[in-house]
Amino acid sequence: MSKGDFNRWQDVQAEVLSRLNNRVWKPGELIPNEADLATEFGCARATVNRALRNLAESGLLDRRRRAGTRVATHPVRRATLDIAVLRDEIEATGAAYRYQLIRQEKATLPADLARLMKTEAPALLHVEAVHYADDSAYVFEDRWINEANVPAVQGVDFSDRSPNQWLVETIPFTGGDIAFSARSADKATAAALRCANGTGVFIIDRRTWNDLGIITAVRLSFAPGYQVRTEF
Amino acid sequence: MSKGDFNRWQDVQAEVLSRLNNRVWKPGELIPNEADLATEFGCARATVNRALRNLAESGLLDRRRRAGTRVATHPVRRATLDIAVLRDEIEATGAAYRYQLIRQEKATLPADLARLMKTEAPALLHVEAVHYADDSAYVFEDRWINEANVPAVQGVDFSDRSPNQWLVETIPFTGGDIAFSARSADKATAAALRCANGTGVFIIDRRTWNDLGIITAVRLSFAPGYQVRTEF
DNA sequence: AAGTGGTCTAGACCACGTC
DNA sequence: ACGTGGTCTAGACCACTTT
Numbered sequence: 001m002s003k004g005d006f007n008r009w010q011d012v013q014a015e016v017l018s019r020l021n022n023r024v025w026k027p028g029e030l031i032p033n034e035a036d037l038a039t040e041f042g043c044a045r046a047t048v049n050r051a052l053r054n055l056a057e058s059g060l061l062d063r064r065r066r067a068g069t070r071v072a073t074h075p076v077r078r079a080t081l082d083i084a085v086l087r088d089e090i091e092a093t094g095a096a097y098r099y100q101l102i103r104q105e106k107a108t109l110p111a112d113l114a115r116l117m118k119t120e121a122p123a124l125l126h127v128e129a130v131h132y133a134d135d136s137a138y139v140f141e142d143r144w145i146n147e148a149n150v151p152a153v154q155g156v157d158f159s160d161r162s163p164n165q166w167l168v169e170t171i172p173f174t175g176g177d178i179a180f181s182a183r184s185a186d187k188a189t190a191a192a193l194r195c196a197n198g199t200g201v202f203i204i205d206r207r208t209w210n211d212l213g214i215i216t217a218v219r220l221s222f223a224p225g226y227q228v229r230t231e232f
Numbered sequence: 233m234s235k236g237d238f239n240r241w242q243d244v245q246a247e248v249l250s251r252l253n254n255r256v257w258k259p260g261e262l263i264p265n266e267a268d269l270a271t272e273f274g275c276a277r278a279t280v281n282r283a284l285r286n287l288a289e290s291g292l293l294d295r296r297r298r299a300g301t302r303v304a305t306h307p308v309r310r311a312t313l314d315i316a317v318l319r320d321e322i323e324a325t326g327a328a329y330r331y332q333l334i335r336q337e338k339a340t341l342p343a344d345l346a347r348l349m350k351t352e353a354p355a356l357l358h359v360e361a362v363h364y365a366d367d368s369a370y371v372f373e374d375r376w377i378n379e380a381n382v383p384a385v386q387g388v389d390f391s392d393r394s395p396n397q398w399l400v401e402t403i404p405f406t407g408g409d410i411a412f413s414a415r416s417a418d419k420a421t422a423a424a425l426r427c428a429n430g431t432g433v434f435i436i437d438r439r440t441w442n443d444l445g446i447i448t449a450v451r452l453s454f455a456p457g458y459q460v461r462t463e464f
Numbered sequence: 465a466a467g468t469g470g471t472c473t474a475g476a477c478c479a480c481g482t483c
Numbered sequence: 484a485c486g487t488g489g490t491c492t493a494g495a496c497c498a499c500t501t502t
Contacts, residue, residue, distance in 0.1 A: 007491075021404035033468060044492045049469075059314065066468045066500040075400055076316050079410060082291065083309045083464065168307055172253035178311060180460040182414035182434035200432030202414035228412040232315060239472075265487065276473045281488075297480045298487045 006041045012051035015041070020060060020071060028073045031061075079232040083178065086131050086139065086164055086220075095133035101159050102128040102192065107144075123147035127163050130192050136223070140192040143218040150215055163216070167208070173215055176208040180228065185221070193223045202226045238273045244283035247273070252292060252303060260305045263293075311464040315410065318363050318371065318396055318452075327365035333391050334360040334424070339376075355379035359395050362424050368455070372424040375450040382447055395448070399440075405447055408440035412460065417453070425455045434458045 006012045016031075018024075025031050034052065038045040052069055055061045059078040062070045090097045107126040125145040131138050143163050145153050150171055158166065167173075181203045190197045202222040208215045238244045248263075250256075257263050266284065270277040284301055287293045291310040294302045322329045339358035357377040363370050375395050377385050382403055390398065399405075416430045425433065434454040440447045 009490075021406075035468090044494095045469095046471090046493090047491065049471090050490085053470090063469065064500075065470075065498065066466085066502090068468060074317060074320050076314050076320075077408075079313045079315055081311045081313060081462070083311055085306060085308075088306050088308075174253075175464060176309075177461065177463045179462075180412050180434070181458060182432045182454075182456075184416070184430070184432040198416070198430055198432075200414045200416040200430075202412070222414075224414075226413060229409065230313070231409045232407065241471075267487090276475095277488095278474090278490090279472065281490090282471085285489090295488065296482090297489075298482050298485080300487060 006043055007047075009047045009050040009054070012037075012041055012043065012048055013054055016051060016055060017060075025071050027071050027075070029071050030068050031071065033068055077232045079230045081228065081230050085168060086141075086162070090131065090133045090138055093133065096135075098132040098135065099160075099162050100130050100132065102130065104128075104158050125153055127158055128192075129158065129162060131162065137193045138223055139226075140189050140221040141218060142221070143216060145216045146214050149210070149212040164218075167216060171210070171215055173208045173210045176206060179203075179205040181205070183221070189221045193221065195224055199224055202228075238275055239279075241279045241282040241286070244269075244273055244275065244280055245286055248283060248287060249292075257303050259303050259307070261303050262300050263303065265300055309464045311462045313460065313462050317400060318373075318394070322363065322365045322370055325365065328367075330364040330367065331392075331394050332362050332364065334362060336360075336390050357385055359390055360424075361390070361394060363394065369425045370455055371458075372421050372453040373450060374453070375448060377448045378446050381442070381444040396450075399448060403442070403447060405440045405442045408438060411435075411437040413437070415453070421453045425453065427456055431456055434460075 006015060016025075031037075032040070034045045034048045037048045037052075041048065052061060052063065056063045056069075057078070059076040060072055062072050084092075087097045087099075104125070104127050107124050109122065109124055123146075125147055127141070127143045127145070129141045129143075131141065141162070141164070145163060145167075147153055150167075152170060153166075156166060182200055183203050184198045185193065185195060185201045187197060189201060190199065193199075193201065195201070201224065204220040204222070205218070206220070207217045238247060248257075263269075264272070266277045266280045269280045269284075273280065284293060284295065288295045288301075289310070291308045292304055294304050316324075319329045319331075336357070336359050339356050341354065341356055355378075357379055359373070359375045359377070361373045361375075363373065373394070373396070377395060377399075379385055382399075384402060385398075388398060413435045414432055415435050417425065417427060417433045419429060421433060422429045422431065427433070433456065436452040436454070437450070438452070439449045
């Protein structure tokens with residue numbers, strides 16, 4: 001083996017990254033195939049594969065069978081977010097967690113939620129609650145649960161347990177989606193968060209589903225100052 | 233090979249996922265080691281490794297050498313976000329992209345940015361600009377560029393090119409961080425976005441660095457209605 | 465038809481952290 | 484000390500897509 005050999009996939013990744021940064025391989029260009037790179041780097045093709053696959057998952061390379069591997073034209077970086085349970089998130093800051101139910105009722109479907117729940121005339125459970133961190137309001141939770149897909153929810157009382165916690169512990173889910181946005185607090189939200197009417201609040205809209213379909217849709221309105229952070 | 237063999241890592245992952253959902257392996261529990269699972273599934277250990285590693289990256293498993301693989305106690309789901317260039321993001325919606333510079337000036341360091349830039353008395357370039365989608369304001373950009381680490385920026389005119397685009401095309405970066413939040417629009421932001429004073433606006437604060445240190449810090453204030461979406 | 469990445473295998477050695 | 488996951492290798496076959 002020559003001096004220049006790379007035996008770990010991290011080394012290969014670092015070398016490739018360096019060539020991308022130094023524009024040795026320019027955006028849109030085809031880079032050599034795995035076999036050739038393996039020869040050049042003095043390692044197995046699987047090692048090159050691991051490195052290139054990793055970079056492709058980060059959004060820096062574009063790989064297609066037969067067409068080869070290209071440098072991504074638009075430098076889209078991919079960041080990962082950790083979606084934690086509220087209780088854990090609050091306790092991780094060192095604050096005490098407290099939960100208070102505002103309202104729990106069977107309800108008819110608000111028109112604007114019909115699309116979200118993707119169902120015609122479902123049996124819905126509507127829950128409003130507030131989560132506190134050290135007695136200051138942290139987030140206002142406005143949740144809809146689809147009883148058709150979660151029959152076990154009937155009769156459950158959410159005075160002591162948050163629906164979030166109950167669902168996570170009880171109902172397996174296969175996927176979901178999340179949307180982040182901002183809104184001016186309406187009267188109910190402002191009251192729950194004890195902030196001025198119209199204050200800009202951070203919103204997380206989240207849907208969760210399993211094989212049967214949508215399980216629940218929730219809007220979380222966070223008290224002013226809340227941030228979601230991540231690195232890339 | 234028996235009927236129950238799994239020959240693709242996706243099959244192994246699906247089977248493990250099913251056991252997690254059905255609580256065959258409960259949160260906090262140790263699951264069998266890779267070699268045993270490979271025997272059970274009738275495949276190579278590398279195949280099991282690939283499946284388990286993937287699940288660990290999703291946050292469902294916790295793997296440690298010697299200690300083995302455990303089911304994650306807190307069901308933290310991990311979602312990935314695509315961080316695109318503004319121009320691409322706007323044009324992807326079908327709208328025409330337009331950019332307008334408001335202000336470009338050398339500046340002293342505002343106190344609250346001192347921490348962010350992690351530097352004492354840097355030469356800073358301050359740029360304010362608005363990005364439009366079909367002539368409606370999309371985002372207000374408030375950017376600080378560290379001339380110490382980006383000497384090439386001196387003399388560059390950002391009337392026609394956004395600093396974002398120039399930086400991406402010119403200065404390689406190795407990493408960065410992002411924070412999402414919400415604020416009530418101040419006077420300057422409201423004017424730039426042509427919305428009412430105090431409207432809740434979505435904020436992205438972003439820092440970017442390379443080997444030398446921080447390159448740039450930017451606050452993007454998005455017009456009302458903006459959403460960041462992702463699945464998990 | 466042919467070339468590329470995607471994946472599997474069987475065996476091996478190693479790094480690490482717990483015991 | 485030792486068992487676990489982390490990784491590499493060399494070869495093989497396959498899936499896909501472009502030519």
